[in-house]
Amino acid sequence: MCGIVGATAQRDITPILLEGLRRLEYRGYDSAGVAIIDSAGGIQRVRAVGKVVELENALQATPVSGHLGIAHTRWATHGKPAEHNAHPHLSNGLAIVHNGIIENHAPLRKQLQDLGYSFTSETDTEVVAHLLAHHFAETGDMLSAFRNTLGEIHGAYALAVVHESEPGTLYCSRMGSPLVIGEGSGEHYLASDPLALLQVTDRFRYLEEGDYARVTLDTCDIWDHAGNTADRPVVRYEHAAHSLDKGEYRHFMLKEIFEQPQAISDTLAGTLGDDHVLTAILGPEAETRLADIANIHIVACGTSYHAGLVARYWIEEQAGIPCQVEVASEYRYRSVVVPANTLLITISQSGETADTLAALRYAKDQGYLATLAICNVAGSSLVREADWRLLTHAGPEIGVASTKAFTTQLVSLLWLTTALAQTHGRSQFVARNVNALRTLPALVEQVLGLEPAIVALAEQFANKHHALFLGRGPHYPIAMEGALKLKEISYIHAEAYAAGELKHGPLALVDEDMPVVSVAPSDSLLEKLKSNLEEVRARGGQLINFACETIEQSTDPEVRDVSLPWVEDCVSPIIYTLPLQLLSYHVALVKGTDVDKPRNLAKSVTVE
Structure with missing residues (x-):
């Protein structure tokens, strides 16, 4: 979750950053912010709680402009939605934005506090900001400091950084969360999704796992995880064919069947550790709240109901938690018995399925521990009204018969099962599931060859x-x-x-x-x-x-x-x-x- 935009240009980049955030709002809408290096060489930061329109209002009240900057729209994991937790985060002349989860943030925070750094947020991102500032103070060189920082953090992340000492340079890296570099005419851009930048370019370099880069107006230097120079070719983004055109396929349904390897990969991005799942994507205190779950009710319709039926087998076998699956149109017309500490899971491709949405609203008064929506549309009613959400990232599905939406629902449900097993002491299933999920896109590609x-x-x-x-x-x-x-x-x-x-x-x-x-x-x-x-x-x-x-x-x-x-x-x-x-x-x-x-x-x- 969360969205990143960055730019270095010869024109004012504030409108570019804002438009990018608007296009990325499906990735997060708890808060948003920008950090721009102004004409005097100083960082100007503006943040606001809520949707991107609130940031726009804040910028109208406090205008900022410049040729280098980064921006972020947040979906909270560490720390509640609040301005002090919003990105970008600052430390000694640098600003940073981050998608993902830094797993070892707690010991790093203690280490940095011992060195005299003060924290103003509850986020794991501020840890990276101070760690990077610490290494820059030691080396005096941003590239070396960035490399040293990447060597100490663990987890899934996409990072973008600017520093006042280099007012024309962006630094970025990705590990488990997507990040692309856009190529303009004498300009460069960053984003967590190419869609954020289609108003300025359709040419992109796609960073691979572990890559880090230094980007200026005219140059783009990329290194792989081992520190070797990496050549990532510029690829033209065929966005029309990707979303609303059948392209080479006879029907949308066939196109969407063959999009499943990518859809599954996108759904899993930023959710897997080496041998465990990253439960913090569900929000603050997820580990504790998952451990409290003693029963599960799943409510859905049609294809989504079938996904829930599969999940019942997984959840009861692997997590050892009783699981009941209901047709949404029947669920709210009977007297439901809700055992203590029961999680309600609602599943819908659109997030607007009337029966499923009504079931969620009915459940609000039934004494559930929490509600979770599994959905393909970030801004949908189901996602907005549930306590937790897992987005399937299947992309647009035009064909009426669901294909990639169904398989990504199953992927999300298997991820959730693994998270439950992980928090309920059933570790024998966790590493196996993580490895199977990691290799799943390639297996799907192979089976489609039939x-x-x-x-x-x-x-x-x-x-x-x-x-x-x-x-x-x-x-x-x-x-x-x-x-x-x-x-x-x-x-x-x-x-x-x-x-x-x-x-x-x-x-x-x-x-x-x-x-x-x-x-x-x-x-x-x-x-x-x-x-x-x-x-x-x-x-x-x-x-x-x-x-x-x-x-x-x-x-x-x-x-x-x-x-x-x-x-x-x-x-x-x-x-x-x-x-x-x-x-x-x-x-x-x-x-x-x-x-x-x-x-x-x-x-x-x-x-x-």
Whole structure:
């Protein structure tokens, strides 16, 4: 969270910084501030609590101008929303802005206090400001001081710094939080998102993990984490195609399916430590408040409800916390029993889903410990009204059938599960989950390469009117999501069942005209699932298995197998979602339906 903008130019950069903050307000709206080196060579700082418009008002009352400066819009982690906690922070002639979390801020604060530094905020960022000032006092050289500071801080961060001794230079670095350098004509800019700078440039250098840089009007020097000179090429940002144009893809849905590796990477940015998750992104005292949670209720609709059902398996197994999942439209019309210390989680792509929003408002009077929104829209009603929020950073999703919004919801829920396990003494799950999440974008990219095989499978549905989806454990909700996708955009009647329920009714529907799709990872329930699938084969059903590559493929001509790579159990539901998305898309093409705008459906359901 939080947003950074910086600029060095031959013109007044105050309007550039303000416009950048407006475009980044989705990343934080607790407070905002600017620090600009004026014509006399001194730093002028203006800060305000609230949205960027409050900073604009403050600047009208106290105008500042200059050719070098940094700006920030904040979402509070360390320290409440207040002017003294707002960025930029100052120390002995320098100003700094920061996104992310400095994990070792407490011992560094004590060390600096012993050296005589006074703190005016509760933030971890002010620690970095004083540490950098301390090293500059020792070396007299900003680049050396910056390197030394980066060597002492741990965590996830993006940093931008200006110093009065170099009134034309920006210093910056990133580790776990995004940061880009924009190229202008005799100007340079910084931002945590290219969107912040599209009013001045569409050419960017993307810093990689551990990179740090020194930027002037005419130069841009970049070093990698080891201190070696790094060449980061200038890339033109195709913002129109990225957001509201299909680009090379036939439909938005397909484009959004293939955007999932990046969407997952963006959702995880700044949330992972080496072998743990950074719980402070949930705000002050998150560790303590997470440890107090004894029960969880999840409320959502449609695809988001399926994400919640997957999370129930994760939370109860890994965190050891009872978890109940409710359809939002039903939840608020019954008498809900809320055990002590229960967290309410609401999930919505838009944050304006009427039933989910109404459920959150109903829950306010039910005695919950806290409320948490998982959402893709930072300024939405759901996010504003919840106590905590996890943003999925999926970007614009135009297709009505949710794809990248769903997988990023699952990623956020797995991150939350890991945070709960971490704070409830179940450390055996934490490092494994963190490693699995870190490698997830590359695995998603690999599985999307199965598209040609799925195109061939789609032809089997050309004349079908019904389909059955089967799964077990946390893959049963994935089967539900697969069935929902197929019915949404191909108009084929599809239902999902827990595979063990076949013999309790659905088996009566199985014949040679009924495609049966199974989700078959190599997990503890595999042998049970195989027995269920034999029941389908014995009745002549057309069986399609999305199965782990470690499972021997069938030789039966009526069985079609698609092999997926072996993955850790914790990310398996995310991985097995992908081929079901592709299957529904290509079946819809075969059927000739309107993929992006299926009949009778809307993207955001804002009525009950």
